[in-house]
Amino acid sequence: MGDAIVVTSGKGGVGKTTSSANIGTALALLGKKVCLVDTDIGLRNLDVVMGLENRIIFDIVDVATGSCRLEQALIKDKRFDHLVLLPAAQTKDKLALSVDAMQTIIRNLKAQFDYIVIDCPAGIEHGFRVAITGADQAVVVTTPEQAAVRDADRVIGLLEGVKLPPAKLVINRIRPHMVKNGDMLDIDDIVGILSLDLLGIVPDDEHVIRAANQGEPTVLRPDSRASLAYRNIARRILGDSVPLMNLEDDAGFFKRMKKLIGLR
Amino acid sequence: MAKSARSTASEGKRNLVTIKGIRNGLVFALAEDAPFTDVLTELEDKLLGSHQHLLSGSTLSAYIEKGKRQLSEDEEKALRRIFASQGELIVSGLDGPPPLKDWRPKDPYVHKGTLRSGQLIEHDGDVVVIGDVNPGAHIIASGDVFVMGRLRGSAHAGAGGDVLSVVAATYFEPLQVRIAGVVRRSPETYTRAAEMEFAYLEGNQMAVEKMSVLAQHRMRTRSSHAVI
Numbered sequence: 244m245g246d247a248i249v250v251t252s253g254k255g256g257v258g259k260t261t262s263s264a265n266i267g268t269a270l271a272l273l274g275k276k277v278c279l280v281d282t283d284i285g286l287r288n289l290d291v292v293m294g295l296e297n298r299i300i301f302d303i304v305d306v307a308t309g310s311c312r313l314e315q316a317l318i319k320d321k322r323f324d325h326l327v328l329l330p331a332a333q334t335k336d337k338l339a340l341s342v343d344a345m346q347t348i349i350r351n352l353k354a355q356f357d358y359i360v361i362d363c364p365a366g367i368e369h370g371f372r373v374a375i376t377g378a379d380q381a382v383v384v385t386t387p388e389q390a391a392v393r394d395a396d397r398v399i400g401l402l403e404g405v406k407l408p409p410a411k412l413v414i415n416r417i418r419p420h421m422v423k424n425g426d427m428l429d430i431d432d433i434v435g436i437l438s439l440d441l442l443g444i445v446p447d448d449e450h451v452i453r454a455a456n457q458g459e460p461t462v463l464r465p466d467s468r469a470s471l472a473y474r475n476i477a478r479r480i481l482g483d484s485v486p487l488m489n490l491e492d493d494a495g496f497f498k499r500m501k502k503l504i505g506l507r
Numbered sequence: 508m509a510k511s512a513r514s515t516a517s518e519g520k521r522n523l524v525t526i527k528g529i530r531n532g533l534v535f536a537l538a539e540d541a542p543f544t545d546v547l548t549e550l551e552d553k554l555l556g557s558h559q560h561l562l563s564g565s566t567l568s569a570y571i572e573k574g575k576r577q578l579s580e581d582e583e584k585a586l587r588r589i590f591a592s593q594g595e596l597i598v599s600g601l602d603g604p605p606p607l608k609d610w611r612p613k614d615p616y617v618h619k620g621t622l623r624s625g626q627l628i629e630h631d632g633d634v635v636v637i638g639d640v641n642p643g644a645h646i647i648a649s650g651d652v653f654v655m656g657r658l659r660g661s662a663h664a665g666a667g668g669d670v671l672s673v674v675a676a677t678y679f680e681p682l683q684v685r686i687a688g689v690v691r692r693s694p695e696t697y698t699r700a701a702e703m704e705f706a707y708l709e710g711n712q713m714a715v716e717k718m719s720v721l722a723q724h725r726m727r728t729r730s731s732h733a734v735i
C-alpha cells in the first residue's frame with residue numbers, strides 16, 4: 244500500500260508544481276514507484292514541467308467520469324519506467340472531478356505505487372478539497388513572503404480540520420543575501436509562525452526556470468543547488484535524517500536553524 | 508438658558524450629578540433634593556461639555572439613579588431628551604443599575620493549540636488561548652481575551668460593550684486590538700514583541716501596561732463604583 248502526499252500552499256506561484264515534479268522525480272531516482280497526479284484542472288502544467296505534454300490522450304476527468312480506465316490515462320515518464328503522470332484536464336469543468344471520484348482514483352493508485360504525489364491547485368475551494376481527499380500526508384510549500392506564509396497558515400488550519408497528520412513544511416525560493424539583509428522573512432520566523440516540522444528549504448535557483456522550460460525536472464541535474472535541496476527532501480520523506488543544506492558557504496547563516504525534521 | 512444661570516448652578520459647589528462607571532455602562536446619580544432644573548442643567552453640562560471624554564465612540568448603557576425623587580412625565584421626557592441629544596448613551600433604567608447578581612461570570616472558552624489565519628473564536632465570556640494567535644486569526648469575546656503565547660492576530664474584548672475588558676498576551680504584537688468600541692491598529696513594525704502585557708481602556712484611549720499591574724486594574728474596575 245503506497246503513501247499519498249498532497250503538495251499544497253494556498254497561494255499560487257510559490258512552487259507547488261515545481262516541488263511536486265522534483266519530489267516525485269527524486270523519489271523515482273531513489274528507486275520508488277511513483278505516480279504524479281495533477282489536480283489543477285484548467286491550469287494544468289505538471290505535464291509541461293515534466294516534458295510530457297505531447298503524450299496526453301486521456302486525463303483525470305476522463306477517469307473520474309468513466310470515459311477511460313485509470314491505466315489508459317497514466318503517462319510513462321521519458322526517463323524512468325517506474326514514474327508516471329496522471330494529467331489534469333485542460334478544458335473540462337473542474338467540478339467534473341468530485342471528491343468521491345478522487346478518493347477512488349487515489350485508492351487504486353495506492354495499490355500500484357509506493358508514492359502518489361498530488362499537485363494541488365491554488366486556493367481553498369473545491370479543487371483544494373478534491374486534492375487533499377485521499378491523501379495520507381501533506382507538504383505545505385511557502386516562500387519567505389508575508390502573504391505566502393499567511394496563506395500557508397490558512398491551509399494548515401484547514402488540513403488540521405481533516406485529521407491528516409501534521410503537515411510538513413517546504414520553504415522555497417530562499418535568497419540568502421536578502422534574508423541576511425533583513426529584506427526577507429527568515430526561516431526561524433516562518434517556522435515560528437507556522438509551527439510545523441521543516442521538510443526542507445529550497446534556494447531560488449535559475450536552473451529551476453531553465454529546467455521547467457526544457458521539460459526536465461531540475462532534480463535530474465547534478466550541479467544545481469535546488470536539485471540537491473529536492474534530493475534531500477525526498478530522502479527525508481523516506482525517513483533518512485539529512486541535515487539542512489547550508490545555502491551560504493561562509494558564515495553559517497542557517498546555524499540557528501536546528502529544528503529538524505521528524506519523519507516517518 | 509443664559510450663561511450666567513449655568514455658572515450659578517455649578518457655583519453651588521455640590522455635585523448634583525455624579526457619574527460612576529460600572530461593568531456594562533455608566534450610572535448617573537441625580538441629587539434628590541436639588542431643583543430638578545438645576546440637575547438637568549448640570550447633566551447637560553457634563554454630557555455635552557466637561558465629561559465628554561467618558562464617551563468612547565460606541566454606545567453605552569446609562570442607568571439613572573434618581574433616589575427618592577418622583578419624576579413627572581415632562582421631567583422624564585426632558586431627561587431622556589438630554590441623553591438622546593448625544594447619541595452614544597442609551598437610557599437603560601431609571602432605578603439605578605441592574606442588580607449585581609445578573610453579572611455572575613460566564614464560562615470561559617479555552618482553545619489549546621495554534622489559532623491560524625482564517626480561524627475565528629467568538630464567545631460570550633472570556634477567551635483563553637493556550638498557543639499562538641497568528642496573523643489573520645480573530646478572537647471576539649464579550650469578556651477578556653488572554654493569550655498564553657504570541658498574539659499576532661486580532662482580538663476584540665468587551666464585544667458587547669464592556670469597557671472594562673482587557674486583552675492580554677505573553678507576547679503582545681497584535682495586528683489589531685479592540686476593546687468595546689475602541690480600535691487600535693498595530694504600529695507598522697514591532698521592533699520587539701512586548702512581553703507579558705495587556706491592553707485596557709482609559710476613558711476612550713487604549714493603554715497598554717505590564718501584566719504585573721493587571722490585578723490592580725482589576726481591583727479598580729471590579730470594585731468599580733469609583734467616581735469618575
Ligand SMILES: Nc1ncnc2c1ncn2[C@@H]1O[C@H](COP(=O)(O)OP(=O)(O)O)[C@@H](O)[C@H]1O
Pocket residue numbers: 252254255256257258259260261262365415416417445446447448449451452455469
Ligand atoms: N526554487 C525556485 N527557484 C527559481 N524559480 C522557481 C523556484 N520554484 C519555483 N520557481 C518558479 O516559480 C514559478 C511558479 O512555480 P510553480 O511551481 O508553477 O508554482 P505553483 O504550482 O505553486 O503555482 C515558475 O515559473 C517556477 O519555475
Ligand SMILES: [Mg+2]
Pocket residue numbers: 259260261283288363
Ligand atoms: Mg501549479
